[in-house]
Structures are given as C-alpha cells and as structure tokens.
Amino acid sequence: MDRQTRSLLAHADHPIAAPLDDDSVGRLLTRAVVRDDARVLDLGCGSAAWLIRALGQRPGVTAAGVDVSAEALERARRAAEEAGVDGRLTLHRGEAAAFEAPHPFEAVLSVGATHAFGGLLPTLDAALRHLAPGGTVLVGDAYWEREPSRWARETLGEYEDLAGTVEKVTAEGWTPVYAHLSTRHELDDYEWNWTGSLSRWALDHPEHPDSAEALRAAARHRDEWLHGYRESFGFVCMALRRTTDT
Structure with a gap:
C-alpha cells in the first residue's frame, strides 16, 4: 500500500x-481569510477540507488547491460538489x-505539509511567492513540547521548542497575528482516528491484499505514538504576515 x-x-x-x-x-x-472576496491557496491540500470549509464560511x-495525489483531489472534487462550492474551487x-x-x-495555507518543502522555513518561502501584499499565511507544523527521546528526534525530525519555532519564523520577517496550540485532546483524538480508521478498514476488508499490511502499519504507528513521542510532540x-511587505 502506497503512502x-x-x-x-x-x-x-x-x-x-x-x-x-x-x-x-x-x-x-x-x-x-479576512476578506469576503479573498483568493485562497492551499499548498498540499489533500482532499481540500480546509478550502471547502473556507468557501462555506465566505460565499x-x-x-485553489495543489496536491500530488490524484485520489485525494478526486475526493476533493466530490466533497466540493456535495457542499455546493465546486464552482469556486x-x-x-x-x-x-x-x-x-x-x-x-490573499491567504496561503499549508498545514501539516511542511515535509513537502523540506521544512518550515522553505514552506514559508514557497508561500511568500504566492502571497498578495498584506496577505496572511496559515502554516501548521510540529514542535517539541518537552525534550524528546533520541528515537523521536531522529525519526520525526529536528524540530525546535515553541519559543525556538516562533523565533525562527520572526527572524525571517514574519509576524504572528494569531496562533493555536493543539490541545492534548486534539493531539490524542487525531492519533486515535488515524490508527483506528486504518485498522477498521483492514478489519472490514480481510480479503484485500493490503489488509494485513494496513493493520500492521496502524499497530506500528500506535506503538510509536504511545511509546515514542506522545509526551513530547x-x-x-x-497566522503570519510579513513584517514588511515585499
């Protein structure tokens, strides 16, 4: 099963x-997305859940969304049609x-997709190329809440703590105008959904050639989360704006 x-x-x-x-x-x-007539771009949009939500909030x-997965984009098209916003996406x-x-x-989004650019700062560089003067970038990335294990750091990446993450961003000419730290409930709910949805699919499709692999992947991810990074991730x-628009 591919990633x-x-x-x-x-x-x-x-x-x-x-x-x-x-x-x-x-x-x-x-x-x-502060303007009623804003143009919004999602770099690494997946099934375009952010964009469909934005379109629903402001008519x-x-x-526009960009992603490498044809299947994800097809799901995005279907979801946009069901929501009645496909004409604006x-x-x-x-x-x-x-x-x-x-x-x-006016708004460029990239949440949970910094790996596609090689990290947080390259993601912001890419977003800046598409950003209108006075616009906002919404970026989401990991940070270390506390010192991680050696395994977690080597496996997940050389992230900073929260203060270091913000300092890295501001040093590159960005000013945070809002931010949200995922709560323990949000972090755990995401992991239980990730592992649970994949496990349920595998159990519901025992004859599928990828079923056993999917079940193993879910179990491996669950063990890595619980034993490897839950306490530090x-x-x-x-939401960032340029300190000085260029």
Missing part, C-alpha cells in the same frame, strides 16, 4: 490532516513546491 492511499484511509474520519478540531479550524480560517471567496495536481500560480492570493498553527 498516499494509506493516508487517505487513515484520515477517513478526520479529514483535516492535522490535530485540530472543528472549532479550531473555523477560528484559524477566520483569522487567515465570495475563491480557492480549482484543483491542480502536482508538487506543491513547484506550483506556479496565475495570480497572488506538539503542533502549532500560526
């Missing part, structure tokens, strides 16, 4: 591919880091 398919199955009951509940998503979008907004298949936009956007979403 994209596994991710889609794991997010079946948690379409926001990040540890955020519905209220947090709505609040973050309100801070990031004058238009949006454009989807592009390709690498988010290589996307060339036809115009700037945090997630922050920041």
Whole structure:
C-alpha cells in the first residue's frame, strides 16, 4: 500500500490532516481569510477540507488547491460538489513546491505539509511567492513540547521548542497575528482516528491484499505514538504576515 492511499484511509474520519478540531479550524480560517472576496491557496491540500470549509464560511471567496495525489483531489472534487462550492474551487495536481500560480492570493495555507518543502522555513518561502501584499499565511507544523527521546528526534525530525519555532519564523520577517496550540485532546483524538480508521478498514476488508499490511502499519504507528513521542510532540498553527511587505 502506497503512502498516499494509506493516508487517505487513515484520515477517513478526520479529514483535516492535522490535530485540530472543528472549532479550531473555523477560528484559524477566520483569522487567515479576512476578506469576503479573498483568493485562497492551499499548498498540499489533500482532499481540500480546509478550502471547502473556507468557501462555506465566505460565499465570495475563491480557492485553489495543489496536491500530488490524484485520489485525494478526486475526493476533493466530490466533497466540493456535495457542499455546493465546486464552482469556486480549482484543483491542480502536482508538487506543491513547484506550483506556479496565475495570480497572488490573499491567504496561503499549508498545514501539516511542511515535509513537502523540506521544512518550515522553505514552506514559508514557497508561500511568500504566492502571497498578495498584506496577505496572511496559515502554516501548521510540529514542535517539541518537552525534550524528546533520541528515537523521536531522529525519526520525526529536528524540530525546535515553541519559543525556538516562533523565533525562527520572526527572524525571517514574519509576524504572528494569531496562533493555536493543539490541545492534548486534539493531539490524542487525531492519533486515535488515524490508527483506528486504518485498522477498521483492514478489519472490514480481510480479503484485500493490503489488509494485513494496513493493520500492521496502524499497530506500528500506535506503538510509536504511545511509546515514542506522545509526551513530547506538539503542533502549532500560526497566522503570519510579513513584517514588511515585499
């Protein structure tokens, strides 16, 4: 089973591919998408759950999403049609880091997709290329709430603590205008949904050739979470503006 398919199955009951509940998503979008006629771009949109939510909140907004997964984009198209916002959503298949936009956007989103760019700062560099003057970037990434184990650091990455993460961003000319730290409930709920959705699919499809592999992947992820990084892993979403627009 390829990574994209596994991710889609794991997010079946948690379409926001990040540890955020519905209220947090709505609040973050309100801070990031401030104009009724805003153009919104999501770099690494997956099934476009953020964009569909933004389009539903503001009927004058238009949006574009970029992702490498054809299956995720097809799900996005179906979800947009069901929500009645498909006429205001454009989807592009390709690498988010290589996307060339036809115009700037008042809001650029990239939550839980910094791996596609090589880290947080390269993600912000990519977002800046598409950002209209005075616009807002909404970015979500991991940080260490407390000192991680050697295994967690080597496996998940060389993240900073929260203060270091904010300092790294501000040193590059960004100013946080809002932020949300995922709560313990949001973090745990996301992991239980990820492992549970994938496990349920495997148990419901015992004859599928990928069933056993999916069940093993869910069990491995659950063990790594509980024994490897649950106590140290945090997630922050920041609404950022340029200190000086360029």
